[in-house]
Amino acid sequence: MTSLNLLLWIVLGIALQVGLFLGISFWQHWQSYSRLRQGLPEAAEALPAVDVPQKEAAGWSGFRRLKVARRVVEDSSGHICSFYLEAEDRQPLPSFKPGQFLTFRFDAPKADGSGSEQITRCYSLSDAPTPEHYRISIKRVPPAPGGIHPPGRSSNFFHDHIEVGTTLQVRAPSGHFYLEPGSSPIVLIAGGIGITPMLSMLNWCQAHQPGREVWFYYGVRNSRETAFAAHLGAIAAAHPNVHLRLCFSDPLAEDQAGKDFHHHGRVDVNLFRIELPLKPFHYYICGPTPMMETLVTALEDWGVPDSHIHFEAFGPASIKRRNAGAAIAGDAVAAPAGDITVTFAKSGKAAQWSPQSGSLLEFAESQGIAIDSGCRAGGCGTCQTTIRSGEVSYLQSPDCDPEPGSCLMCVCTPRTAVTLEA
Ligand SMILES: Cc1cc2nc3c(=O)[nH]c(=O)nc-3n(C[C@H](O)[C@H](O)[C@H](O)COP(=O)(O)OP(=O)(O)OC[C@H]3O[C@@H](n4cnc5c(N)ncnc54)[C@H](O)[C@@H]3O)c2cc1C
Ligand code: FES
Known part of the structure; x- marks a missing residue:
C-alpha cells in the first residue's frame, strides 16, 4: 500500500467517525425536540420524583x-x-x-x-x-397620580x-395555581409583587428538590422595587441549577448591569429564546395584567403546549387562551354571542347583558346595584350570590368553589336568562 492510499484510508476513517457522531447527535436532538413539541418530559430525568403535596391540605372551614x-x-x-x-x-x-x-x-x-x-x-x-x-x-x-383614585x-x-x-x-x-407534581425543569416568571407565589415555589424546590433546574425571571423597574434581593442572590449563588435573571425596565443611575440586574428591559419570550436550553420547561407566571396577557400569548405562539403554561392574576384579568378548553377546568364555556336578560330580584331591576358588559359583577355595578366584592378574581367568595333561576358560565375557573345554587359574580357571565338574588 502506498503512503497515499494509507492517507486516504485514514481520512475515510475519520470522516466515517465524524459522520457517525453527527448522526447520533442529530438523532438525540431530534428526539428531544419531538418530546418538547409534544410536551413530554425529558427521556431521562435525573431528579428523584419528590412531589408537592397533592392531597388537599387538612385546612379548616370558615x-x-x-x-x-x-x-x-x-x-x-x-x-x-x-x-x-x-x-x-x-x-x-x-x-x-x-x-x-x-x-x-x-x-x-x-x-x-x-x-x-x-x-x-x-x-x-x-x-x-x-x-x-x-x-x-x-x-x-x-x-x-393626581389623586384621582384613593x-x-x-x-x-x-x-x-x-x-x-x-x-x-x-x-x-386555597387556589388552583401551584407547582405541578414532577421534576421537569421550570421557568418562574414574576412581575412586581407577583413574586410572592414564585418565591413559595422556589423555596419549596430548594427544600425538596435542590437539584431541579429553575430559571427565575423577575421583572421590576429598578433596584428600589426589587424585593427579597439578598435571598434570591444567595439561592442562585449556592445552586448552579438556579438561574436568576433580574430584568429592570427602568434602572436607576446607580444600578449596575451585571451586578444589580442582568437584563435592561421587560421579561419577554425573546429572552427565553436566547437563554433557555431546549427542554420541556413548565412556565409559571404571575404579574401585572399587561405582562401576563403578552407573555401567555407569546409562549403559545412559540409553541409551548397549553399544559405547560400556568398563570395567576392578582385581580380581574381575562387572559384569552387559544385553546381555552385545555386551560380552564370545570364547566367553563365560551360566553354567548347575543344579549341576555338578567334580573336582580332584591333590587327589582332587569337589564340586557351583552358580552361587552363583562362579568355579572361589573354588569350589576353598571346598573347601580352594589355587590360586596373582595378579590374580583374568583378567589375569596365575597361576591357569592344565589341564582334563583337560569344558568351562568365561568370564563375562568374560580379558585373558590361557590355553594350549590349560587355563583361568583366577579368571574361569571349569564349562559341563559338569569335571575339573581341581589
Ligand atoms: C389570588 C390573589 C393573590 C394575591 N396576592 C398578593 C400578594 O401576595 N401581595 C400583594 O401585595 N397583593 C396580592 N394580591 C392583591 C391583593 O389582594 C389586593 O388586591 C391588593 O393588596 C390591593 O388591595 P387594596 O385594598 O389595597 O386596594 P383597593 O382599595 O382594592 O384599590 C385597588 C386599586 O383601585 C383603585 N381604586 C380605588 N377606588 C377606585 C375607584 N373608585 N375607581 C377606580 N379605581 C379605584 C385604587 O387606587 C387602587 O389602585 C393578590 C390578589 C389575589 C386575587
Ligand atoms: S370578589 Fe372574590 S370571589 Fe368574587
Whole structure:
C-alpha cells in the first residue's frame, strides 16, 4: 500500500467517525425536540420524583384567628412588607401547595372617615410550607397620580395598622395555581409583587428538590422595587441549577448591569429564546395584567403546549387562551354571542347583558346595584350570590368553589336568562 492510499484510508476513517457522531447527535436532538413539541418530559430525568403535596391540605372551614408573629420589610423603598402568621395556640399549621393564597377578612376605617367597613382580600403565601408559620408579603398600593383614585384600603391598612400581636381572621390556604407534581425543569416568571407565589415555589424546590433546574425571571423597574434581593442572590449563588435573571425596565443611575440586574428591559419570550436550553420547561407566571396577557400569548405562539403554561392574576384579568378548553377546568364555556336578560330580584331591576358588559359583577355595578366584592378574581367568595333561576358560565375557573345554587359574580357571565338574588 502506498503512503497515499494509507492517507486516504485514514481520512475515510475519520470522516466515517465524524459522520457517525453527527448522526447520533442529530438523532438525540431530534428526539428531544419531538418530546418538547409534544410536551413530554425529558427521556431521562435525573431528579428523584419528590412531589408537592397533592392531597388537599387538612385546612379548616370558615375563618380562623391567626396571630402576627413578625413583620419584615423586604425592599429598599419600604413598600413591601412580610407578615409572619402563627396559630394563636402555637399548634402546627396545615400545609399548602406552593403558589396558593390565604383570604383575610377585617374591618378597616372608611376612606371618608364615616365609620368602618368589612374588607376581604387574598394574599399569596410567599414562603415554602412550614408548620411553624405562614408568610404573606404585601405591597402598598399608593393613590393614583393626581389623586384621582384613593390609596389601596387593605394594603395600606396592613402596612399602617397590622402590628406584631394583632390577630387576623383568615381562611385556609386555597387556589388552583401551584407547582405541578414532577421534576421537569421550570421557568418562574414574576412581575412586581407577583413574586410572592414564585418565591413559595422556589423555596419549596430548594427544600425538596435542590437539584431541579429553575430559571427565575423577575421583572421590576429598578433596584428600589426589587424585593427579597439578598435571598434570591444567595439561592442562585449556592445552586448552579438556579438561574436568576433580574430584568429592570427602568434602572436607576446607580444600578449596575451585571451586578444589580442582568437584563435592561421587560421579561419577554425573546429572552427565553436566547437563554433557555431546549427542554420541556413548565412556565409559571404571575404579574401585572399587561405582562401576563403578552407573555401567555407569546409562549403559545412559540409553541409551548397549553399544559405547560400556568398563570395567576392578582385581580380581574381575562387572559384569552387559544385553546381555552385545555386551560380552564370545570364547566367553563365560551360566553354567548347575543344579549341576555338578567334580573336582580332584591333590587327589582332587569337589564340586557351583552358580552361587552363583562362579568355579572361589573354588569350589576353598571346598573347601580352594589355587590360586596373582595378579590374580583374568583378567589375569596365575597361576591357569592344565589341564582334563583337560569344558568351562568365561568370564563375562568374560580379558585373558590361557590355553594350549590349560587355563583361568583366577579368571574361569571349569564349562559341563559338569569335571575339573581341581589
Ligand atoms: C389570588 C390573589 C393573590 C394575591 N396576592 C398578593 C400578594 O401576595 N401581595 C400583594 O401585595 N397583593 C396580592 N394580591 C392583591 C391583593 O389582594 C389586593 O388586591 C391588593 O393588596 C390591593 O388591595 P387594596 O385594598 O389595597 O386596594 P383597593 O382599595 O382594592 O384599590 C385597588 C386599586 O383601585 C383603585 N381604586 C380605588 N377606588 C377606585 C375607584 N373608585 N375607581 C377606580 N379605581 C379605584 C385604587 O387606587 C387602587 O389602585 C393578590 C390578589 C389575589 C386575587
Ligand atoms: S370578589 Fe372574590 S370571589 Fe368574587
